[in-house]
Amino acid sequence: MSTLAHTMMTAARSVDSGLTSPGELDRYPFAEAPVGDRVGAPAWEAAEPELGRVGRRAAGSRGRGLHGQLVQQLGQMIVSGDLGADRPLVPEEIGQRFEVSRTVVRESLRVLEAKGLVSARPNVGTRVRPVSDWNLLDPDIIEWRAFGPQRDDQRRELNELRWTIEPLAARLAAGHGREDVQQRLTDMVEIMNHAMAQGDALTFARADAEFHSLLIQVAGNRMLEHLFGIVSAALQVSGGPVTGCDRPNEVSLAHHARIVDALAAGDGAAAETTMRQLLTVLPEVERVVPAPREH
Secondary structure (H helix, E strand, O other): OOHHHHHHHHHHHHOOOOOOOHHHHHOOOOOOOOHHHHOOOOHHHHOOHHHHOHHHOHHHHOOOHHHHHHHHHHHHHHHHOOOOOOOEEOHHHHHHHHOOOHHHHHHHHHHHHHOOOEEEEOOOEEEEOOHHHOOOOOHHHHHHHHOOOOHHHHHHHHHHHHHHHHHHHHHHHOOOOOHHHHHHHHHHHHHHHHHHHOOOHHHHHHHHHHHHHHHHHHOOOHHHHHOHHHHHHHHHOOOOOOOOOOOOOHHHHHHHHHHHHHHHOOOHHHHHHHHHHHHOOOOOOOOOOOOOOOO
16 A cells, blocks of 8 residues: 555544435435425525524534524524525524624625625615526535535436546546656545455545546646636535445445546547446436437
């Protein structure tokens, strides 16, 4: 095992990466709430009592501080539908309900406005915006949708988008024969191999994310690189339909290794085809992307 592999596996076991696991699907208050139960309910009354104090929900906040936690709470409530479109958000009411200062509320609403979730206008105040205005490529919104009532649609859309982005990135990456990147990709495959043998899903997931990140970065297309946040978010969203990347197995490892070989040989067509095979939904679940066409 390489030094890099050993270091990465040790770090993964000792530090919580924040990657989600199937058991976290219920960590948000709206995870299983039927949509019909929320219609007409006052926003704050519909929320879980513990939402009243932002600092209590450390598991969902990932150490972001009061500002980040409030962004997370309000974002979840908007995306879940607990705070419907065009609903007014009164800073004073939010501050009292979540026991935070006006400064924290103001800064949190600015972040949500930048994500397209709310709008603030003079003489109108701050209101929730419709889904059509949201920045659906924002990693936070991707996560909130993935653990809310829209989870199935979000995972399907992510898989479809990855199936569009990553095969192209793999083809382009084959034209950039950087030895340092080639070695790093090889290391990631080695790490995944050892992690699978030890049943270490966390390390496998980290190495997998690094593998796909490297491919996009070395493709030489800055617009594709800008979309890495989507791929990263998709890799962190577990549950629902699964691809070869979501479930550690010998087939997945073989596909990763073949992609590395294709890149080393400068064979863009092989790299693209193998990536499509890797991202194709496994046969035991409903397909969300088509299987590679046989030639």
